[in-house]
Amino acid sequence: MPVFQIDGEPVEYEPGEKVLSAALRSGKMIPHYCYHPGMSVVATCRMCLVDVIDMGNGRPAPKLQTACSMDATEGMKVETLNQKVEEGRKLVNEFLLVNHPLDCPICDQSGECTLQDYAFEYGSGKSEMDYSKRVNGWRDIGTFVALERNRCIQCSRCDRFTREITGTNEFGMFNRGHELTVDTYADRPMTNKFQGNMADICPVGAITEKEFRFKRRVWKLKKNHSICTGCSTGCNITIEHDRNEVFRLKPVENQNVNKWWLCDEGRLTYRLMNERKMRIHQPLGRVDGSLAGISWEEAYSAIAERVSELAPEPQAVLALTDTQASNEELFLLQKLLKDVFAADNVFCPLPKWEQSESDFFINTLITSDKTPNRAGALALQIQGDEKNERLTKTIENDLKVVFVLGNPFAADLDVQQKIKQAQLVVHLGVFYNAWSEIADVVLPGQYYSEKVGTYTNKQQRVQSTEIAVQPLRRTRPEWQILAELSQRLGQKNSFENVPQVFTAIAGETAAFSGLNFEKIAGLGIELTKKIKDNGKKIVSVQT
Amino acid sequence: MLEETLVLFKNIRNPEYDKSLAGYKKSGGFKSLKKVFGMKPEDVVQEVKESGIRGRGGAGFPTGLKWSFMAKDTGKPSYLVANADESEPGTCKDRELMLKDPHLFLEGLMIGSYAIGCHHAYVYVRGEYFPSIKTLNSAVDELYADGLLGPNPLGSGFQLDITIHTGAGAYICGEESALLDSLEGKRGHPRVKPPFPAVSGFNACPTSVNNVETLACMPFILSDGGAEAFKSFGPQNNSGTHLVSLSGHVNRPGVYELRMDVNMKDIIYDIGGGIRNGKKLKGVIPGGSSSPVMTADEVDVLYNFDDLAKKGTMMGSAAMMVFDEDTDVVKLLHRITRFYAHESCGQCTPCREGTHWSRQIVRDFLSGNGSDEKLKLLNRVGGNMMGTTLCALGDAAAMPIQSFVKKFPDEFRKYYAIA
Ligand SMILES: Cc1cc2nc3c(=O)[nH]c(=O)nc-3n(C[C@H](O)[C@H](O)[C@H](O)COP(=O)(O)O)c2cc1C
Ligand code: SF4
Ligand code: SF4
Ligand code: SF4
Ligand code: FES
Numbered sequence: 001m002p003v004f005q006i007d008g009e010p011v012e013y014e015p016g017e018k019v020l021s022a023a024l025r026s027g028k029m030i031p032h033y034c035y036h037p038g039m040s041v042v043a044t045c046r047m048c049l050v051d052v053i054d055m056g057n058g059r060p061a062p063k064l065q066t067a068c069s070m071d072a073t074e075g076m077k078v079e080t081l082n083q084k085v086e087e088g089r090k091l092v093n094e095f096l097l098v099n100h101p102l103d104c105p106i107c108d109q110s111g112e113c114t115l116q117d118y119a120f121e122y123g124s125g126k127s128e129m130d131y132s133k134r135v136n137g138w139r140d141i142g143t144f145v146a147l148e149r150n151r152c153i154q155c156s157r158c159d160r161f162t163r164e165i166t167g168t169n170e171f172g173m174f175n176r177g178h179e180l181t182v183d184t185y186a187d188r189p190m191t192n193k194f195q196g197n198m199a200d201i202c203p204v205g206a207i208t209e210k211e212f213r214f215k216r217r218v219w220k221l222k223k224n225h226s227i228c229t230g231c232s233t234g235c236n237i238t239i240e241h242d243r244n245e246v247f248r249l250k251p252v253e254n255q256n257v258n259k260w261w262l263c264d265e266g267r268l269t270y271r272l273m274n275e276r277k278m279r280i281h282q283p284l285g286r287v288d289g290s291l292a293g294i295s296w297e298e299a300y301s302a303i304a305e306r307v308s309e310l311a312p313e314p315q316a317v318l319a320l321t322d323t324q325a326s327n328e329e330l331f332l333l334q335k336l337l338k339d340v341f342a343a344d345n346v347f348c349p350l351p352k353w354e355q356s357e358s359d360f361f362i363n364t365l366i367t368s369d370k371t372p373n374r375a376g377a378l379a380l381q382i383q384g385d386e387k388n389e390r391l392t393k394t395i396e397n398d399l400k401v402v403f404v405l406g407n408p409f410a411a412d413l414d415v416q417q418k419i420k421q422a423q424l425v426v427h428l429g430v431f432y433n434a435w436s437e438i439a440d441v442v443l444p445g446q447y448y449s450e451k452v453g454t455y456t457n458k459q460q461r462v463q464s465t466e467i468a469v470q471p472l473r474r475t476r477p478e479w480q481i482l483a484e485l486s487q488r489l490g491q492k493n494s495f496e497n498v499p500q501v502f503t504a505i506a507g508e509t510a511a512f513s514g515l516n517f518e519k520i521a522g523l524g525i526e527l528t529k530k531i532k533d534n535g536k537k538i539v540s541v542q543t
Numbered sequence: 544m545l546e547e548t549l550v551l552f553k554n555i556r557n558p559e560y561d562k563s564l565a566g567y568k569k570s571g572g573f574k575s576l577k578k579v580f581g582m583k584p585e586d587v588v589q590e591v592k593e594s595g596i597r598g599r600g601g602a603g604f605p606t607g608l609k610w611s612f613m614a615k616d617t618g619k620p621s622y623l624v625a626n627a628d629e630s631e632p633g634t635c636k637d638r639e640l641m642l643k644d645p646h647l648f649l650e651g652l653m654i655g656s657y658a659i660g661c662h663h664a665y666v667y668v669r670g671e672y673f674p675s676i677k678t679l680n681s682a683v684d685e686l687y688a689d690g691l692l693g694p695n696p697l698g699s700g701f702q703l704d705i706t707i708h709t710g711a712g713a714y715i716c717g718e719e720s721a722l723l724d725s726l727e728g729k730r731g732h733p734r735v736k737p738p739f740p741a742v743s744g745f746n747a748c749p750t751s752v753n754n755v756e757t758l759a760c761m762p763f764i765l766s767d768g769g770a771e772a773f774k775s776f777g778p779q780n781n782s783g784t785h786l787v788s789l790s791g792h793v794n795r796p797g798v799y800e801l802r803m804d805v806n807m808k809d810i811i812y813d814i815g816g817g818i819r820n821g822k823k824l825k826g827v828i829p830g831g832s833s834s835p836v837m838t839a840d841e842v843d844v845l846y847n848f849d850d851l852a853k854k855g856t857m858m859g860s861a862a863m864m865v866f867d868e869d870t871d872v873v874k875l876l877h878r879i880t881r882f883y884a885h886e887s888c889g890q891c892t893p894c895r896e897g898t899h900w901s902r903q904i905v906r907d908f909l910s911g912n913g914s915d916e917k918l919k920l921l922n923r924v925g926g927n928m929m930g931t932t933l934c935a936l937g938d939a940a941a942m943p944i945q946s947f948v949k950k951f952p953d954e955f956r957k958y959y960a961i962a
Binding site for chain 2: 041042043044045046047049063064069071088091092094095096098099128129131134153154156172173175176177178179180
C-alpha cells in the first residue's frame with residue numbers, strides 16, 4: 001500500500017482514500033463531526049482541519065484543508081498538531097458553541113458528546129457571544145428517538161442516514177443559514193426500523209434514544225462486548241449496565257456482520273435482561289403434583305435416582321432444545337444423551353426462515369429467524385425438520401426420560417401432551433414456561449447477558465458473549481448444569497469453563513474443527529465448511 | 544464622453560432591433576454557429592482558449608481551459624448549464640442579455656454545447672426573473688420551430704435540446720455545484736470539490752457551468768477573426784469587452800459594455816456622469832457585494848480582473864456600487880451582512896454561524912452598543928470565515944466585513960464615541 005505522512009509518521013492508504021479515513025484506520029485521531037465512514041463525505045463541519053505542508057509535490061497547500069475530503073497522495077506530509085491547526089479547530093469550535101444551549105447537566109449525551117469533548121480539548125473556554133441564542137425546540141420524530149434541535153450542530157449525519165443507509169428519506173434538513181435545522185418530512189414520525197442508529201451517529205445530544213432518556217448518566221455505565229440474540233444475524237453489541245441493571249445495547253462495528261448498525265427491535269431486547277418476574281429463580285421439584293423449591297443437590301440426586309430406576313433404553317430417551325441455546329449447551333446436551341444413554345434423539349425446531357435482500361445493506365440485518373443459533377444447531381447436527389416429521393415419529397415411542405432446554409416447540413401442544421406422559425421430564429431454562437408446568441424437575445439457567453457462550457449466526461460465523469451482569473443468585477449457566485448432570489449420571493468429564501467446552505467441540509465435530517475460543521472472542525470467525533440450510537428463503541425488500 | 548465598445552450590446556443598442564429570431568438572423572445571427580458546425584469541437588475549444596476569455600460569473604476562470612477539462616470518453620453524456628441565477632447584489636447584466644437579445648445568448652449556448660459535446664443544455668434562471676424566463680422560453684420555442692434546435696440544426700447532424708429551468712430564488716444556487724443540486728431537484732447545497740463538475744456534475748456526468756455573459760461572447764469569438772479581435776479589447780490576460788452594472792449614487796446608472804482597459808474613475812465620472820447632486824465620492828464596492836470595498840482615493844485603477852486584484856479587491860461580476868459622502872457605511876455593511884446571513888445555505892459551520900453573528904454585531908453598533916472590543920470582534924469573526932468554508936460564500940461574506948472595518952473604522956467609532 002502507498003504511504004503518506006501524518007505528523008512525521010508513515011500512514012498507509014488505499015488509492016483514492018481520504019486523509020481522515022486513512023488516519024482513523026491507522027489509529028490516528030483527527031477530530032471530526034460530520035464524517036462517518038459509512039456515509040458520503042460532505043465536509044461541512046470544518047472540524048477536521050489539517051495543515052498539508054507538502055502535497056506530495058514539494059508544495060504546501062495554500063490554507064488548512066479538511067482531512068475528510070482531501071485525497072491522500074504518495075509523499076504527502078500532513079500536520080495535525082501545529083499551531084495553525086489548533087487555531088483553526090478553536091475557531092470552528094467557537095462557532096459551534098455560539099448558538100449551542102450548553103445544557104450538558106440535563107443532556108443525555110453528556111459524557112459521550114463529541115462537542116463536549118472537543119470543546120474541552122480544543123476550545124478556548126470563553127465566549128464572546130452575548131446575544132440571545134437560536135431556539136428551535138423539541139420535536140417528536142419517531143417511536144424510538146427524540147430530537148432536541150437546539151443541540152443540533154447541523155452535521156447532516158441523520159439526514160444522510162435515511163437517504164443513504166435506510167433509503168427511507170424520511171428525515172431532512174430544513175431552512176437555511178443559521179436557521180438550518182433537521183426534521184422529518186411533512187411532520188410525520190419516522191417509521192424506519194433502525195432509528196436508534198441515528199442516536200448513535202448524532203455526535204451531540206440532539207437525537208437521543210427515548211428508551212434511555214433520563215435513565216442514567218453515561219459515565220456510570222460499564223460496557224461488555226456481546227452479541228444481539230434478537231435474531232440470527234448476531235449483530236455485535238456492547239451491553240451497557242450499572243448496578244446490575246442493563247440500560248441499553250449499542251452496536252459495535254463489525255464490517256463482516258452488522259457494519260456500524262443495530263435494529264431497534266434488537267436494542268429492545270435489553271428489557272429481557274432485566275426481567276425478573278418470568279425468571280426461574282431456583283431449582284424446582286414436583287412434590288405431590290405441584291412444583292416446590294428444592295436445592296441443587298436435591299434436584300440432581302432426584303434425577304439420578306429416577307434415571308437409575310427407569311434404566312431407559314436409548315429410544316426411550318429424548319432431548320428437545322430451542323436454537324436460543326449456545327453451541328456449548330447444544331453440544332453438552334447431545335453429549336449427555338450419547339454418553340449416559342447411548343441415545344442421539346436430540347431435536348430442535350427448524351422452521352423455514354426468510355433472509356431479505358436489498359439495495360440498502362441495513363435491511364438485510366433483520367431476519368425472520370428470531371433465534372441466535374440455528375446455524376449452530378445445524379452444524380452440530382441436532383435433528384429436526386421444517387414440519388417436525390421426524391420428531392412426531394420419535395415421540396410415538398414410549399418415552400421414559402426427556403430433557404427440555406429452553407422453550408422449544410412452544411406452540412406445539414401435541415408434542416407437549418405426548419412428552420407429559422414420559423416418566424421423567426427435566427426442564428432447563430431461564431424463563432418459566434409451559435415446559436416447566438409439565439416438568440418433574442426444573443433447573444434454572446442464566447440469560448445470555450449473564451454467561452459466556454458462542455453462537456453461530458446466519459452467515460455461519462461463530463461469535464461469543466461475555467458476562468455482563470451478575471446472574472440471579474441460585475441459577476447456574478446451562479453448560480454447567482449439563483456438565484454436572486452428566487457427572488451425576490456417572491460420566492467423568494471435567495468441563496470447568498466455556499473455553500474448555502469449545503475446545504471439545506472443535507476436537508469432536510467436523511464443522512467446528514480448527515476453531516479456537518480466543519480467536520472467536522474478537523469479531524468472530526466463520527465456519528470453514530459451510531453447512532447447508534434448506535429452510536432459508538430469500539425475499540427482496542425495498543426500503 | 545467615453546464610448547461603449549459594442550460586441551454583446553451591438554443589437555441592444557440599436558433602437559430598431561427586433562429581438563425575434565427573424566430579427567436576430569437579419570442582424571447576422573447564427574453565422575458563427577454555422578461556421579462552428581463545420582469545425583472540430585476541439586478546434587472550437589482552442590479558439591475560445593485563444594480569445595483569452597475569462598468567465599464573467601465572478602471567478603474569472605478561463606473558459607477555454609474549463610471546457611478542455613471536461614472528462615472525455617466516460618460513456619456518460621456531457622452537459623452544459625448556463626448560469627442565469629444572477630443574484631450577486633448589484634449585478635443586472637445577464638438580465639439585459641436574456642431580455643433584450645435572447646438569441647445571442649442562446650447561440651452562444653449552442654456553440655458551447657457543440658464544443659463540449661453536450662446534447663441537452665440547461666439554462667438555470669433566477670426564480671424572480673419572470674420576464675427573462677418568458678422571453679427565453681419563447682425564444683427556445685422559436686428555435687425549435689425553425690429547426691435550429693432538435694435533431695439536425697442547419698443540417699449539421701448535431702442533436703441539441705435546451706431546457707429553461709427556473710430556480711426558486713436562492714443566491715446560493717448561483718454557486719455552480721449548488722446550482723447542479725438544485726437542477727437535480729435537491730436542496731441547493733454546494734458540494735465538496737473535488738470532484739469538479741467537469742468530472743462529476745449534473746447527475747454525476749461531466750458538466751460545464753458557464754455564466755450567461757460568458758456564453759453570449761461566443762458568437763463573436765467564433766466569428767471570423769473574432770478571437771483575435773476579442774483579445775485586443777483589453778490588456779493581456781483580461782480580454783474582451785464586458786458588461787459593467789453601474790449602480791448607486793451616480794447620475795447615469797445602467798449596464799455598460801466596456802473594454803477592460805478603462806479606468807474606474809472614468810466609469811464613475813464620465814460614463815456614470817459623476818456623483819449625483821454634486822456630492823463627493825466616499826467609496827465604491829467594485830465587483831458585487833462580495834468584493835472588498837474601495838475608498839474614494841483608490842479608484843484610479845483600470846477596471847479589470849488583474850488590476851483590481853493588485854489593489855487587494857476583485858472585479859467579481861463587474862457590478863460597481865458607488866456611494867457618496869452622505870452614505871452611512873455602517874448601515875451599508877449591515878445591509879450586506881443581512882444579505883449573507885439570509886442567503887448562507889447553512890451547511891458549514893463558520894458561514895452558518897459567522898454570517899449571523901456578524902450581522903448581530905453590526906446591528907449592535909446601529910443600536911448604540913458598539914465598542915472597540917466589538918469592532919475587533921467583528922473583524923475577527925469575519926476573518927474566521929475567510930478561507931475556512933466549503934464554498935466561496937463564506938469568503939464573500941467575510942471580505943466586505945473585513946474591508947469595511949479596515950477602511951472606515953471611524954464610521955464605526957462615530958456610533959459609540961459620543962457615549
Ligand atoms: C455564492 C456564489 C454565488 C454565485 N452566483 C453566481 C451567479 O449568480 N451567476 C453566475 O454566473 N455565477 C455565480 N457564481 C459563480 C459560479 O459558481 C461559477 O463560477 C460561474 O457560474 C462559472 O461561470 P463562468 O466560468 O462563466 O464565470 C457564484 C458563486 C458563488 C460562490
Ligand atoms: S450536546 Fe453535548 S455540549 Fe450540548 S448540551 Fe449535550 S452534552 Fe452538552
Ligand atoms: S441532529 Fe445530530 S446528526 Fe442530525 S444534523 Fe443535528 S447534530 Fe447532526
Ligand atoms: S460557505 Fe456558506 S453557503 Fe457555502 S456551503 Fe458553507 S454554509 Fe453553505
Ligand atoms: S469531518 Fe471533515 S469537515 Fe466535518
